[in-house]
Amino acid sequence: MDIVYYGDPVLRQVAEPINEIDDEVRALADGMVRALTLKKGVGLAAPQVGVSRRLIVVDLEAEDYFEIVVNPEILKTSDEMVEGNEGCLSIPGSEAEVMRHETIWVRGTTLDNETFEFEAADWLARVFQHEIDHLNGKLFIDHIDEAKRLQVLKEFERVKREEKAEV
Ligand SMILES: [Zn+2]
Numbered sequence: 001m002d003i004v005y006y007g008d009p010v011l012r013q014v015a016e017p018i019n020e021i022d023d024e025v026r027a028l029a030d031g032m033v034r035a036l037t038l039k040k041g042v043g044l045a046a047p048q049v050g051v052s053r054r055l056i057v058v059d060l061e062a063e064d065y066f067e068i069v070v071n072p073e074i075l076k077t078s079d080e081m082v083e084g085n086e087g088c089l090s091i092p093g094s095e096a097e098v099m100r101h102e103t104i105w106v107r108g109t110t111l112d113n114e115t116f117e118f119e120a121a122d123w124l125a126r127v128f129q130h131e132i133d134h135l136n137g138k139l140f141i142d143h144i145d146e147a148k149r150l151q152v153l154k155e156f157e158r159v160k161r162e163e164k165a166e167v
Helices: 023-039 122-135 146-166
Strands: 043-045 055-060 065-077 081-086 096-101 103-109 115-121
Touching (some): 023 055, 065 122, 103 122, 115 122
Antiparallel strands (some): 043 055, 065 103
């Protein structure tokens, strides 16, 4: 599965909820896990592989956390905000400091159709906010100021040119 880049309209769509966990959803999850591992990323949302459905994969080795989450939603957020470095597989090239809620409460469903709720803090909370943003057509560059955004997009254009040159 190829990663879809910034500029593709699928990244700006609000993704559809998954009503049934069938073979198609399981195959999508498999493909996403493979793509994420290949790119050594920490999180991936289905729109990033061109599928506008509410499914994310989070693989945060540093916190020993791996989960495929169907229909993830943020139930509650802490008032406290923290700044941290973020990048995106759909906008490769550079990273930027992004403000996120320090702690969030998440509800989601596993591929075995079990619904769970949990509290995530720090990095894990950041990754979940980033990936759930993707399901709502939002990108990390929407959270940063104009000057920084232009810088990120300039680096992204450079990466795209280099990738084209390699082909
Ligand atoms: Zn992203």
